[in-house]
Amino acid sequence: MHISVQADDFNIPDEINALSKDRTDIGAIATFTGLVRDIHGEKAIKSMTLEHFPAMAEQELEKIGNDAINRWPIEGLTIIHRYGKLLPGDQIVLVITTSHHREAAFNAAQFIMDWLKTDAPFWKKEETDEGTHWVAAKSDDNDKKDRWK
Numbered sequence: 036m037h038i039s040v041q042a043d044d045f046n047i048p049d050e051i052n053a054l055s056k057d058r059t060d061i062g063a064i065a066t067f068t069g070l071v072r073d074i075h076g077e078k079a080i081k082s083m084t085l086e087h088f089p090a091m092a093e094q095e096l097e098k099i100g101n102d103a104i105n106r107w108p109i110e111g112l113t114i115i116h117r118y119g120k121l122l123p124g125d126q127i128v129l130v131i132t133t134s135h136h137r138e139a140a141f142n143a144a145q146f147i148m149d150w151l152k153t154d155a156p157f158w159k160k161e162e163t164d165e166g167t168h169w170v171a172a173k174s175d176d177n178d179k180k181d182r183w184k
Contacts, residue, residue, distance in 0.1 A: 036104065036112045038096045040089060042119040045129055054111035054133050061110055065140035067130045067148055073123035075170075081162040085118045085127070091156045092116065099150045103132070106146065107139040114147060116157065149179040 037053070039045075047068060055061055071083050096114050103109060111133035121127060130147050134140040159170040 036097070036100050037114070038093055038100060039113075039115045040087060040092045040096065041115065041117060044117070044126055045115045047126075047129060050113050050115070050129060050131055054113060054131055058110070058133070060135065061133045062135045063133065063137040063140040065132045065134075065137070065144040067128075067144050068126055069128040069148075071121045071123050071125045071127060075161060075163075078161075078163045078165065080123055081164070082120055082122050083127075083162070084120045084160045085116075085157050086160070087116075087118050087155075087157045092118075095155045096151070099147055099154065102150070103143040103147050107132075107134065107143045108136075109134055109139065109143050112143070112147075114151070116151070116155065118157070146183050149176070149183060152176045153180045 047066065051064060051066065055064060071080070073080050096116065100112050100114055104112060109132050113129065113131040115129040117127050130144050132140045132143040153176050160167055161170055
């Protein structure tokens, strides 16, 4: 399992290659990449700043990753989450799961994202033409997480 909380961007093909190179036992690779949108509701987004507690964030991502590994037969796992000021189109988060079969890879990746959205200690502040504001948690994110219980 590879967990990283970083300011720098990531390269998706390089990260996939790190998990799959010389692995003939892997039958599925599932990826999810989260990007900064240029609009939220009806407001144009100029930038998003992600803040976090470094040690806490890494520990929580590791816990979520271990929970996924314990639920599905995952052969490899990468979770990368960025912080700092990001612009529309920038990559925020990357989840890669590898498994013998696609269902396990897909389910594990979706599980990780559903739990990451609610439990990982990251806070988003959006900058619009009207100023800056903190993004509130959404109740439907909790509903998505709850389906895995």
